[in-house]
Amino acid sequence: MADTRRSHQNRDKYFDGWIDIGALFSKAIPDDIHKSEVHEGDGKSVGTVHSFCFVLGGNTVASTKAKVKTIDKENKTLTFSACGGHLEELYSKYTLNVEVFKKDGKNLVKGTIEYEKLNEEIPEPINYLELTIRFAKGLEAHLLQA
Structure with missing residues (x-):
């Protein structure tokens, strides 16, 4: 299950925003996020474990932990996997792969x-894809204001 969106943000800055998801999640979509914090690691590297409490599907409050499995700054890709x-x-397996790339002169995520x-x-996991899309849009808006 995938979604691709255009980003008007600088690719490097936008990708760095995804790396810093623990700090920016609640700023990017404050109406959907009750809390986000770093449980393990420095918050910006492989092995970091983030904890999120959020609204899912408009009315359900849920929480989860996600571990950063990979970060490839050169190719602008990163992977998170559920760990609680x-x-x-x-789901016995749940992984979110994010790629920020350029195609036909446009920045895409x-x-x-x-x-x-x-x-x-x-x-x-349609609600989770929708949450990812809201974060992608909110991150762009937050970074454009910063």
Whole structure:
């Protein structure tokens, strides 16, 4: 499951915003985020574990932990994987891959969710893709104001 959006932001600055997700998540989408914090690591490197409490689907409050698995500054890609909380109650595997790239002279960001449901009754993670899209848009707006 994936979504690609155009970004009007400088690619380096925008990618750095994704790396600094723990500090910028609540600033980018304050209406959706109750709390975000760093549990392990420095907040900006591989191995960092972030904790998030957020509104999902407009009315459900959920929390999860995500670990930074990869950061490739040259290719502007990073990967987060669920390591606790709401996501692990639904999916045996949940990974968000983010890529910031240039195509046809336009800066783009692509978020791809890879997941495996614990059982067939579990819904597709559409609400999480929508949250990722809101963050992508909110991050751009926040960085343009900064």
